[in-house]
Amino acid sequence: MRVLVFNAGSSSLKFGLFEGDRQIFKGSFDRFREGGCDLSFEGAEGPLEQGRAPHADLAAAIAAVPGVLAERGLDAIDAVGHRLAHGGTEFTGPARIDDAVIARIEALTPLAPLHNPAMLEGLRLASRIWPDLPQVAVFDTSFHLTNPARATTYAVPPAWRDAGLRRFGFHGTSHKYVAQRAAEALGQPLSDLRIISVHLGNGASACAVQYGASIDSSMGMTPLEGLVMGTRSGDIDPGAFGFLQRHLGLGVAAIEAALYSDSGLKALTGSPDMRDVEDRAAQGDAEAQLAINLYAYRVRKYLGSYAAAMGGVDAVVFTGGIGQNSASMRRRICDGLSFMGLMLDDDRNRAPDLSDRAAPQIQAQGSRVAIVVTETAEQLMIAREVRAMLQRPALAPRPVPVAVSGRHVHLSEASVQALFGPNYRLTEGAPLRQPGNWVAEERVTLEGPKGRLERVAILGPLRPRTQIEVSRTDSFALGIDAPVRNSGQLEGTPKVRLIGPAGTIETDGLIVAARHIHTNPAEAEAMGLSDGEMVEIEVQGADGRGLVFSHTLVRVVPGTVTEMHIDTDEANAAGISGHVDGAVVPHVQAVPRA
Ligand code: ADP
Numbered sequence: 001m002r003v004l005v006f007n008a009g010s011s012s013l014k015f016g017l018f019e020g021d022r023q024i025f026k027g028s029f030d031r032f033r034e035g036g037c038d039l040s041f042e043g044a045e046g047p048l049e050q051g052r053a054p055h056a057d058l059a060a061a062i063a064a065v066p067g068v069l070a071e072r073g074l075d076a077i078d079a080v081g082h083r084l085a086h087g088g089t090e091f092t093g094p095a096r097i098d099d100a101v102i103a104r105i106e107a108l109t110p111l112a113p114l115h116n117p118a119m120l121e122g123l124r125l126a127s128r129i130w131p132d133l134p135q136v137a138v139f140d141t142s143f144h145l146t147n148p149a150r151a152t153t154y155a156v157p158p159a160w161r162d163a164g165l166r167r168f169g170f171h172g173t174s175h176k177y178v179a180q181r182a183a184e185a186l187g188q189p190l191s192d193l194r195i196i197s198v199h200l201g202n203g204a205s206a207c208a209v210q211y212g213a214s215i216d217s218s219m220g221m222t223p224l225e226g227l228v229m230g231t232r233s234g235d236i237d238p239g240a241f242g243f244l245q246r247h248l249g250l251g252v253a254a255i256e257a258a259l260y261s262d263s264g265l266k267a268l269t270g271s272p273d274m275r276d277v278e279d280r281a282a283q284g285d286a287e288a289q290l291a292i293n294l295y296a297y298r299v300r301k302y303l304g305s306y307a308a309a310m311g312g313v314d315a316v317v318f319t320g321g322i323g324q325n326s327a328s329m330r331r332r333i334c335d336g337l338s339f340m341g342l343m344l345d346d347d348r349n350r351a352p353d354l355s356d357r358a359a360p361q362i363q364a365q366g367s368r369v370a371i372v373v374t375e376t377a378e379q380l381m382i383a384r385e386v387r388a389m390l391q392r393p394a395l396a397p398r399p400v401p402v403a404v405s406g407r408h409v410h411l412s413e414a415s416v417q418a419l420f421g422p423n424y425r426l427t428e429g430a431p432l433r434q435p436g437n438w439v440a441e442e443r444v445t446l447e448g449p450k451g452r453l454e455r456v457a458i459l460g461p462l463r464p465r466t467q468i469e470v471s472r473t474d475s476f477a478l479g480i481d482a483p484v485r486n487s488g489q490l491e492g493t494p495k496v497r498l499i500g501p502a503g504t505i506e507t508d509g510l511i512v513a514a515r516h517i518h519t520n521p522a523e524a525e526a527m528g529l530s531d532g533e534m535v536e537i538e539v540q541g542a543d544g545r546g547l548v549f550s551h552t553l554v555r556v557v558p559g560t561v562t563e564m565h566i567d568t569d570e571a572n573a574a575g576i577s578g579h580v581d582g583a584v585v586p587h588v589q590a591v592p593r594a
Pocket of ligand 1: 201272275276320326
C-alpha cells in the first residue's frame, strides 16, 4: 500500500510517500512568501533537487504535488495521511475523514489556533485533489490520552476546567514511534518497559511511556509548557502574567506571543539554533553557556520526575535534531543520573550511527538504564497508522463475557507462611472460569494509613510474587496511591500491610489492575486480535448506562477462556450488574469521549 503523508503548516508543506515502511519520496516547500518558496526533493536513494518554486502559499504548494509525483512515475497512491496537531479529548486514534470529522476537527481550533487551521486546510485541499482516496487524520495528542487525570488536570477553578483547560501533551506521534523503535532495538516488548522519550528539536518535550502507554508528558494545554525550546520558554510561573502587566504594561496577547516566539534559546542567546549556541559557548560566551546549562538541567529534572512517576525507568531514548545530533547535550543531560542507574558511555555517545533508522545503545557497561538514540520518523508513523486503519479486517462481532473482579490478593508461598503459619496450605474453594484458578476459603485484611479492608479474597494458585489488586475507590479507603498496572508489573509499586490469623506482613505489589481481555489463540484470531494489542470494548450495562472502555489490553494465552476483566469501579460506571457481554469496537476510529 502506498501512502502519501502531509504535514501542512502556514509557512511550509512537507510530504512523504511510503511503500510499506520504505520512504520512496520526500518533498518540502518551505518559507512561503510573495513570489515563491524554497523547494527540496529527495528520492529513496538520496537528494534529487533543491532550489526555488513559484508557490507562494499552501494551496498552490499542495496543488503542485500530483505533478511532482507524476513526473517521477509515483502518482499511483492508495491513501493520504495528514498530521493534525490537536485532536482534543475526542480523537483517541486516527480518524477517517468525512464531513462530520472535519466539523469536529474545526471545532477544536480554539485549542490549537496556530497549527490546526493550516493542517485542516491541507486536508480539505487534498480531499479535493484526490476525492476517491481515503484520507486519514493522525493527531499529535492521541498518544497522550492514556495520561491519568492527575497528570492532565490543572488545579484551577472548575469553570476554567469546564471550558476545556487541561493538559494534553504533543509530539505524540514522535514519542510513540521512538518508544516502539527503542523497544525493538532492546529486543523487549514495549509492554514490559518503562521508557522516557526525550524529543529535542526546535520544539522539545519529554514523555513517560509506561508499559506502552503515555502516562505524562512535559507539554501541557499548549506546546509552551515543559522544556526550554528554540523560541518557547517552557515552564514559567503563571504569576509572571500579572507582574509583566503591572510593571511593563504588557497585555496577554503580547506576553503569549513573546513566550512562543521570542523566548527559549533565542531569548537567552539571540539564536534559537542549538548549533550556534554550542559554538558560541565553546568560544567562551557566558550567555550561551548559561543557556546550555539551563536547557540540560530542565531535561534532567524531567528525567528524574518521570522515573519517579513510573516507579523506575528501563530506557531513555533521545531524538529530534538536538537529541539525535548533540553528543555534548546528551552528556550534560545524563551526567549526575548514576544515582538512578543511568550511565552514559562516552565513546558510544560520541558519534552513534543513525543511518537506516538505526537505534544504537549508548549506555555504559553496568548501566541499569538503557540509553538509545534514534531519528524520529513522524511521517513514517503516520503512514503506519493509516495502513493499520485501512487494512484492519472487518471483525466479526463476537461477544466478550465481562467478569467483574472485586478486590483480591495473589499470595506467594512465603506470604502464606507468614500470614497463616509455617507449612500452611490454603484451602481450595470455588473454581474460577479460568481453568486451574480458584478462590481460597481463607481471607486476609488489608491495612493502609487511612483504613482497613476486611475479608479480602485470596485467589489461587500461589504466585512467585504477592500481588494485591484493589479498585481506585479501595485505594482511597486504604490511603495509598495504587498505580494502574498490568498483572505482574510490580516494580516500584507501593507497600500495604496484609494481616492474617498467624501474622502480619508489609509487602509491595499493590495495584489497580489495568483492564484486560484473556483469550486463546483460536478465538483471538477469530476476533482479529493479537497479544499485547490495545482495543476498545463497548459494554451495555443496566439503565442504558453503556460505556466504551478504551485501552483494553489483549492477552492471548493457550488454554484460557475468553473473558474481559474489569474492577468494581469500572463496573459501577458502566451500570453492570449480573452477566453482560462486551463487544470489540470493530475499527481503530476516533471514539468520542464523554
Ligand atoms: P524540528 O523540531 O523543527 O523538526 P529539528 O528536530 O530539526 O527541528 O531540530 C532542530 C534543532 O536541532 C536546532 O536547534 C538545531 O540547531 C539542532 N541541531 C541539529 N544538528 C545539531 C548538531 N549537530 N548539534 C547540535 N544541535 C543540532
